[in-house]
Amino acid sequence: MSKNVKRGLEALLRPEDSIVVLIDHQPFQFTNLNSHEPTMVINNVVGLAKAAKVFNVPTILTTVIEERGGYIIKGLQDVFPDQKPINRTFINTWEDPKVTDIVKESGRKQLIIAGLWTEICVAMPAIQAVGEDYDVFVVTDASGSTSSEAHDMAVRRMVQAGIVPINWIAVVSEWQRDWARTETAAQLSDVLFDHGGASGVALAWELQLLNTPVPAQ
Numbered sequence: 673m674s675k676n677v678k679r680g681l682e683a684l685l686r687p688e689d690s691i692v693v694l695i696d697h698q699p700f701q702f703t704n705l706n707s708h709e710p711t712m713v714i715n716n717v718v719g720l721a722k723a724a725k726v727f728n729v730p731t732i733l734t735t736v737i738e739e740r741g742g743y744i745i746k747g748l749q750d751v752f753p754d755q756k757p758i759n760r761t762f763i764n765t766w767e768d769p770k771v772t773d774i775v776k777e778s779g780r781k782q783l784i785i786a787g788l789w790t791e792i793c794v795a796m797p798a799i800q801a802v803g804e805d806y807d808v809f810v811v812t813d814a815s816g817s818t819s820s821e822a823h824d825m826a827v828r829r830m831v832q833a834g835i836v837p838i839n840w841i842a843v844v845s846e847w848q849r850d851w852a853r854t855e856t857a858a859q860l861s862d863v864l865f866d867h868g869g870a871s872g873v874a875l876a877w878e879l880q881l882l883n884t885p886v887p888a889q
Contacts, residue, residue: 695787719867
C-alpha cells in the first residue's frame with residue numbers, strides 16, 4: 673500500500689491543488705470499449721472537463737498516435753477549443769515529458785486521471801505517478817476498458833497501489849464543497865443540468881422550488 677494515502681479533510685480534492693489529465697478519448701479507443709456504454713463515458717468525461725474549467729483546474733488533453741487512432745472526441749475538444757492535445761507514441765503517458773513537465777511545473781499534487789483504456793493507458797501512468805508522491809485519483813466512470821473484467825481488475829490493481837477510484841460527480845462535489853461558494857455554484861449547476869443525469873434533474877427541481885414564491889396565507 674502506498675504511503676501517499678491520505679485520511680480526513682486532507683484526503684478531499686481541492687481545486688487549487690488539482691490537475692486533470694484526460695487520456696486517449698479517441699474514436700479508435702471507443703470501438704473496443706466494452707466495459708461501459710460509450711455515450712455514458714463521453715457524457716461523464718465532458719462533464720468533468722467542463723467542471724474543471726469552472727474551477728480553473730488545469731486540464732491536459734492527450735492522444736496516442738492520433739493519425740491512426742483519430743482526433744480527441746469533439747465534445748471534449750470543444751471545452752478547450754484552443755488547446756492542442758499532446759499526441760504521444762508512449763503507451764504510458766507518464767513516460768512522456770511533454771505531459772509530465774506540465775504537471776510538475778504546476779506544482780499541484782492531486783492528480784486526477786481518466787482515459788481509455790483503464791487497464792493500460794490509465795493504470796500505467798497512475799501507478800507510476802503515485803510512486804512519485806502524487807495523490808492520484810482515477811475517475812472510473814469517465815474511463816473504460818475492453819471488458820468489464822479488465823476495468824474491474826485495473827481498478828483493483830490501482831487501489832492496491834494506493835490510488836483512489838472516484839466518479840466524476842464526486843470530484844466536482846469535492847471541488848465545490850459548499851454551495852455558498854457562489855463564484856462557482858451557478859456554473860457548476862449548469863454543468864450538472866447538462867451532464868448529471870438524474871442528479872441534474874433533482875438539482876433543477878430543488879432550485880425551482882427555492883425560487884418559487886410562497887403563496888400568501
